[in-house]
Amino acid sequence: MPIAKKTKTFYITTPIYYVNAAPHIGHAYTTVAADILARWKKLEREEYFFLTGTDEHGLKIQKKAEEAGKNPQQFVDEISDGFKILWKKLNIDYSNFIRTSDLFHKKAVQSALRVLWDRKAIYKGSYEGLYCVGCEQFKMETDLVNGKCPDHNTAPEHLKEECYLLKMAEMQGALVKKIETDEFCIAPNKYKIEILSFLKKQKLKDISISRKNVSWGIPLPFDTVHTTYVWVDAFLNYLTGIGWEGNPDKISSQWPPEVQLIGKDILRVHATIWPVILMHLGIDLPKKLFTHGHILAGGKKMSKTLGNTIAVDEMIKKFGADATRYLLMSAGTFGEDVDLTMERAAGKYEANLANGLGNLVARSLAMAEKIKTESGKWKVESGTQKSKMEIDIENYWKKYEEAINNYKLNEAMNEIWKFISACDEYIEENKPWKLEGNEKEEAIYNLLESLRHIAWMLRPFMPETSDKIFSQLFADEKERAVELSKVLNEAQKWGGMKIGAKIKKGENLFPRL
Ligand code: MSP
Numbered sequence: 001m002p003i004a005k006k007t008k009t010f011y012i013t014t015p016i017y018y019v020n021a022a023p024h025i026g027h028a029y030t031t032v033a034a035d036i037l038a039r040w041k042k043l044e045r046e047e048y049f050f051l052t053g054t055d056e057h058g059l060k061i062q063k064k065a066e067e068a069g070k071n072p073q074q075f076v077d078e079i080s081d082g083f084k085i086l087w088k089k090l091n092i093d094y095s096n097f098i099r100t101s102d103l104f105h106k107k108a109v110q111s112a113l114r115v116l117w118d119r120k121a122i123y124k125g126s127y128e129g130l131y132c133v134g135c136e137q138f139k140m141e142t143d144l145v146n147g148k149c150p151d152h153n154t155a156p157e158h159l160k161e162e163c164y165l166l167k168m169a170e171m172q173g174a175l176v177k178k179i180e181t182d183e184f185c186i187a188p189n190k191y192k193i194e195i196l197s198f199l200k201k202q203k204l205k206d207i208s209i210s211r212k213n214v215s216w217g218i219p220l221p222f223d224t225v226h227t228t229y230v231w232v233d234a235f236l237n238y239l240t241g242i243g244w245e246g247n248p249d250k251i252s253s254q255w256p257p258e259v260q261l262i263g264k265d266i267l268r269v270h271a272t273i274w275p276v277i278l279m280h281l282g283i284d285l286p287k288k289l290f291t292h293g294h295i296l297a298g299g300k301k302m303s304k305t306l307g308n309t310i311a312v313d314e315m316i317k318k319f320g321a322d323a324t325r326y327l328l329m330s331a332g333t334f335g336e337d338v339d340l341t342m343e344r345a346a347g348k349y350e351a352n353l354a355n356g357l358g359n360l361v362a363r364s365l366a367m368a369e370k371i372k373t374e375s376g377k378w379k380v381e382s383g384t385q386k387s388k389m390e391i392d393i394e395n396y397w398k399k400y401e402e403a404i405n406n407y408k409l410n411e412a413m414n415e416i417w418k419f420i421s422a423c424d425e426y427i428e429e430n431k432p433w434k435l436e437g438n439e440k441e442e443a444i445y446n447l448l449e450s451l452r453h454i455a456w457m458l459r460p461f462m463p464e465t466s467d468k469i470f471s472q473l474f475a476d477e478k479e480r481a482v483e484l485s486k487v488l489n490e491a492q493k494w495g496g497m498k499i500g501a502k503i504k505k506g507e508n509l510f511p512r513l
Helices: 025-043 059-067 072-089 103-118 169-180 189-201 230-235 264-271 273-281 312-319 321-329 342-370 388-405 409-430 437-458 463-473 477-484
Strands: 010-013 048-055 096-099 122-132 137-139 157-166 185-187 223-228 259-263 288-292 295-297
Touching: 010 025, 025 048, 025 072, 025 259, 025 288, 025 295, 025 312, 025 321, 025 388, 025 409, 048 072, 048 230, 059 072, 072 096, 072 312, 103 122, 103 230, 103 273, 157 223, 157 273, 169 189, 169 273, 185 189, 189 264, 223 230, 230 273, 259 264, 264 273, 264 288, 312 321, 312 342, 321 342, 321 409, 321 463, 342 409, 342 437, 342 463, 388 409, 388 437, 409 437, 437 463, 463 477
Parallel strands: 010 048, 010 259, 048 096, 185 288, 259 288
Antiparallel strands: 122 137, 122 157
């Protein structure tokens, strides 16, 4: 368990993923986005804590383990490992990976439930309703389309059982106020509107927080015949993942999360059950819930029956990890539904990565190498005077930062690619290979210095590519270390390329498919 730090950190979370099946592209989408934001904070030299993990209890998983003929723990161990392996392949630099079957988590959940019970936020009763196992949620008639859950396309089961319930309605007024004032900010705004209108239309029903017939779960501390409802168990990961032991008076200074990334299908539970649990516990709400849309394939929901699913592993195999990160996050506006097909991804790979970025780096380094001295140093003595590129770069940085700080990840990347196009135009206009002497050196300086900025901008999005560009621009390890130790606003200044630095053209960044 990582030790909770003393200073306020930028705390960011992803949902914890169900381990009923191997990880899919939707999981990768949220996790890559969180990784980008965490790496951006790292670049800004802010303390950050990035939590992800797996949601391992409940009926859905219990059933899958039974089907596979495995004991549930063995079953979840294997699938949870699959997530870790995928995150490694995608260069996801999380601070902690929480598993809800961890003993530490289970004990903390029991302590928290004991507190809620002692405070009379929980009472014994019974619940009757329509339960969708896919969602692990009770559904209202109005949630269904032709009697089926629209997310899982299955009819929910009718369930009636003795259970423990959490008082919801008594917190409703206070919750609405926190959402309205953005103390608990729901972004983008359309989701805030959606939740407020939902909360204003009806009184929240108390929810069942226990299951009698699900053995694969955390036993209630005050009635071990029942296990904890999987969503309650899961929400508490956001606290136990930073070392919380279940005592509301002892909470690490990392709390509350600056932002929790979630998909739109799990917004309502995150905007109702989750804050109500926290309010009963007397713990501050997260500052922001940022909701993203779904990845569609050719305009349709991805599904095995339609055969239009895109496997992340296949993308990584075909394009590489960084390109996959790029292709996922450039598929559209973060917050809206986005569309992805393998054909379109391949086209974008060729145009923007192999041709755009890859070609610019290769061409610029090839030109620079032609004026290299025997010692491998880059023979350029001029080039620090103000150039058009220098003036432009400030503007690109400004827009890039504005976008990333507002979770507009796609727009931030667009700024990088606009700058890449500007560099290509610069080459076409100036034809450095035709220039001589100082003029030639200056043109090449401008290009290499531009690449240095591009490498910095790429850092949160495509960390391996950024490293590869830096190794070409700063072939000397010590010089590279000096560059990489710069604080961001120093790195953003024009003129960071050292005249006479050692350069080395590398392999093509993005081989053609
Ligand atoms: N275990 C719960 C979350 C508990 S958090 C306290 C869960 N798990 S999940 O594995 O089903 O889904 C996790 C996330 O993946 C959700 O945010 C969901 O929106 C996201 N995605 C699932 N399919 C998706 C796409 N096709 N596109 C983008 N994200 C989608 O829910």
